[in-house]
Amino acid sequence: METVSMQNLRFDAHGLIPAVVQDAETNQVLMLAYMNAESLQLTMETKETYFWSRSRQELWHKGATSGNIQRVVEIRVDCDADSLLIRVNPEGPSCHTGEQSCFYRAYKS
């Protein structure tokens, strides 16, 4: 499979790239969060997900407090190299509400 490295990723003006997190076994989409270069590097080194919290403006180790860490199986890059797909084995629910996925509500116009 073709690969993409850090220097070819297109981070946005804030140095961030959106990361879709997907359960590698069920294929359920769990959440969307943002990574900067540091959090991506930590994710690769530890094989656990790290993100950049835009609201708290700090590095965020997913599951550090809740215990619901996400073990990384693989990371994919899209055709424009401006978004990531992180396939994981989650230790528990990915949403802070206790739901398995953050996408537990329906849109209704």
Place this chain on the structure above:
Amino acid sequence: METVSMQNLRFDAHGLIPAVVQDAETNQVLMLAYMNAESLQLTMETKETYFWSRSRQELWHKGATSGNIQRVVEIRVDCDADSLLIRVNPEGPSCHTGEQSCFYRAYKS
């Protein structure tokens, strides 16, 4: 299921919200794109995906030229109401490269 309406979505400073597109049958993640209020409304009305192209700065009917439209099955909203999950039945490949998914490459640090 709990629902979220347009006025409760949190669009960003550019009036956009990221939308993860997933195959409703296989659960494969196909692409990540951005919607504004108008494209979301058109998506709901037509049950085909419309996005906002940030590079071309224009409304974009997915598949209008390629024929590879995406028929919308359901739209989910995440816990922060700042990202969408669009579950679709795609008519063909979702990537302009001809790949089924835009996430066809692996990240390698």
